[in-house]
Amino acid sequence: MRDELQESVDLYVLGLLEGEELLAFEKDLGTSAELQAAVRESKEALLYAFQSPSAVSSLRFGDLEKGLGGGGEGVKILDRARKVTQLPWAWIWASAATVLLILNFLLVRGSDPGDFSAGSDSLVEIAGTSGGSALKTSTLPVRTAEDPILLLESEIRRLEEDIVQRDLVLEERQAQLEGARRVANKMETTLGSVQTKYDTLAMSFLPFFEGINGANQYTVIWMVDADSTSSGLLAGSANPFLSETDRLWSSDLASAGDLAQAASLGWEASISGTDMVSSGTPADMPMTDAMFEAINGGESVGFMVWRDKNQQGYLALYNLPATDPGFQATLWIRADSSGAYLRIGPLPELSGGSGSVYYSISDSEFQPGEVLITAEAADSLPGNPSGEILLRGGP
Amino acid sequence: MPADAAKEGMAGAWLRGASKGDREALNQLFLEFRDPLYRILLPLADSQEDAEEALQDTFLRIWRSKSPYDPAKSSPFHYLVTIGRRILIDRRRKRSRRIVTVHQEQSESVIDPISGVYKDNLDLHAMSNLLQQLPKAQAEAILLAFREGMNQPEISQKLGRPLGTVKSDIRRGMARLRQLYREVENAG
Numbered sequence: 001m002r003d004e005l006q007e008s009v010d011l012y013v014l015g016l017l018e019g020e021e022l023l024a025f026e027k028d029l030g031t032s033a034e035l036q037a038a039v040r041e042s043k044e045a046l047l048y049a050f051q052s053p054s055a056v057s058s059l060r061f062g063d064l065e066k067g068l069g070g071g072g073e074g075v076k077i078l079d080r081a082r083k084v085t086q087l088p089w090a091w092i093w094a095s096a097a098t099v100l101l102i103l104n105f106l107l108v109r110g111s112d113p114g115d116f117s118a119g120s121d122s123l124v125e126i127a128g129t130s131g132g133s134a135l136k137t138s139t140l141p142v143r144t145a146e147d148p149i150l151l152l153e154s155e156i157r158r159l160e161e162d163i164v165q166r167d168l169v170l171e172e173r174q175a176q177l178e179g180a181r182r183v184a185n186k187m188e189t190t191l192g193s194v195q196t197k198y199d200t201l202a203m204s205f206l207p208f209f210e211g212i213n214g215a216n217q218y219t220v221i222w223m224v225d226a227d228s229t230s231s232g233l234l235a236g237s238a239n240p241f242l243s244e245t246d247r248l249w250s251s252d253l254a255s256a257g258d259l260a261q262a263a264s265l266g267w268e269a270s271i272s273g274t275d276m277v278s279s280g281t282p283a284d285m286p287m288t289d290a291m292f293e294a295i296n297g298g299e300s301v302g303f304m305v306w307r308d309k310n311q312q313g314y315l316a317l318y319n320l321p322a323t324d325p326g327f328q329a330t331l332w333i334r335a336d337s338s339g340a341y342l343r344i345g346p347l348p349e350l351s352g353g354s355g356s357v358y359y360s361i362s363d364s365e366f367q368p369g370e371v372l373i374t375a376e377a378a379d380s381l382p383g384n385p386s387g388e389i390l391l392r393g394g395p
Numbered sequence: 396m397p398a399d400a401a402k403e404g405m406a407g408a409w410l411r412g413a414s415k416g417d418r419e420a421l422n423q424l425f426l427e428f429r430d431p432l433y434r435i436l437l438p439l440a441d442s443q444e445d446a447e448e449a450l451q452d453t454f455l456r457i458w459r460s461k462s463p464y465d466p467a468k469s470s471p472f473h474y475l476v477t478i479g480r481r482i483l484i485d486r487r488r489k490r491s492r493r494i495v496t497v498h499q500e501q502s503e504s505v506i507d508p509i510s511g512v513y514k515d516n517l518d519l520h521a522m523s524n525l526l527q528q529l530p531k532a533q534a535e536a537i538l539l540a541f542r543e544g545m546n547q548p549e550i551s552q553k554l555g556r557p558l559g560t561v562k563s564d565i566r567r568g569m570a571r572l573r574q575l576y577r578e579v580e581n582a583g
Contacts, residue, residue, distance in 0.1 A: 043476075
């Protein structure tokens with residue numbers, strides 16, 4: 001099976017295919033026995049890796065049957081929804097009860113105490129002291145469950161509990177609001193840092209073009225992730241550096257993968273670099289929107305600028321994949337797709353796979369047309385690119 | 396889980412029967428797949444209770460399902476796993492939204508801002524030997540995709556690795572898993 005197809009199978013099994021890719025894959029899956037077998041194998045391997053071999057569920061079919069008649073999953077969802085919609089009704093009833101109780105209370109306070117005793121057998125005479133010396137008697141009602149005062153007190157307690165409950169809800173809402181504010185602040189900070197990064201990137205390579213007049217010629221080669229299948233990023237029409245004398249090679253992945261046999265050319269090459277060089281004058285960012293989106297999206301991209309007059313190259317790299325231990329990212333260039341690759345050397349350490357690299361070549365006639373970054377074994381000095389391709393660009 | 400085509404055919408018939416309201420078909424399906432499915436859902440879930448609920452909801456969803464099962468696209472068991480895994484991911488996402496909101500102030504350092512899951516959920520030791528045999532970066536990427544339902548940019552952000560590296564880790568990790576699985580199958 002082709003590597004690309006196997007990769008699609010793996011992405012499908014992991015649930016990573018989306019949208020049109022997923023629809024197209026499932027359409028093919030329905031008709032291709034080879035694809036069905038590959039999906040089955042990948043899925044079985046994956047499930048084998050995830051399974052807990054000795055686990056036994058305590059769920060019984062009887063438990064399941066309880067949910068079959070419209071219960072189960074659906075019932076839980078309805079319950080949750082009901083709780084949410086009940087809240088306003090509780091408050092409506094509570095408000096109505098409060099008004100009623102206040103009215104009742106006022107009526108009770110305004111009425112004659114004798115009203116309680118009239119025609120009632122539940123009254124007793126209670127003796128007590130009042131005003132220090134005078135012995136008086138007063139008539140008080142025995143409080144029964146139907147006593148309006150008791151009912152009022154009970155209602156007041158209930159209302160107080162409701163208020164406490166309401167305060168808790170309010171606190172939760174305030175916490176949520178605070179959380180939302182903090183997320184908004186975080187986003188603002190992130191946007192600020194993206195802008196700073198954007199400016200820094202601009203500063204890092206603009207000095208390279210200082211002093212350029214119409215007579216100078218330079219080459220821009222876009223580089224893309226070896227896994228990319230889209231060439232949208234490679235369109236050069238938006239490149240602000242281009243003028244009539246400039247040349248741009250758009251990468252063509254279909255032809256860029258053919259690594260020619262290299263031969264020693266005897267050229268001397270030097271390479272140097274830092275992560276995120278920041279010098280020179282800030283200026284408008286001369287990047288295409290597509291490239292900036294790709295960088296922000298974490299895609300591996302880059303571009304190389306070559307100045308003919310100085311035989312100097314500038315390489316901007318973003319999100320270069322990390323190499324396995326014992327391997328290092330190595331830069332290669334060649335004049336055209338039929339020529340041999342010139343090994344420039346291993347790239348310096350870049351923070352997070354992003355940074356700038358300058359290099360020069362002693363051969364005054366050399367004009368690069370293709371650029372390649374591969375992961376090569378650190379303890380070898382191969383004459384040809386032989387490791388995994390990390391980035392590539394060229395005609 | 397059924398190994399041969401005849402068994403799979405029968406399980407497929409139970410699946411179709413259950414979705415048409417055949418209680419006996421659902422019972423057969425339940426008896427056949429309850430434990431195998433639970434063994435997959437348990438490591439994907441946050442707790443035993445979570446796994447049991449997802450197991451129950453998987454069979455209930457089959458019972459209420461109106462879309463027919465297509466044997467060309469997956470085996471009955473894989474079909475059930477797909478449903479169960481989706482249920483777990485949906486539940487976790489709903490739960491994590493609540494966790495992040497309520498506990499943001501107290502435990503911001505503990506809760507992961509992307510998935511809302513606790514970071515120690517990424518503990519690879521809880522996973523099978525096969526997964527532990529992968530390089531950590533590859534196992535983590537596969538774990539986040541399959542268990543957490545994250546897409547590749549989300550995995551890249553969570554692990555702080557370039558997207559290209561994550562893609563490469565997933566590709567290599569899956570190739571290695573297939574290789575290890577074949578070795579296990581051949582040995583057994």
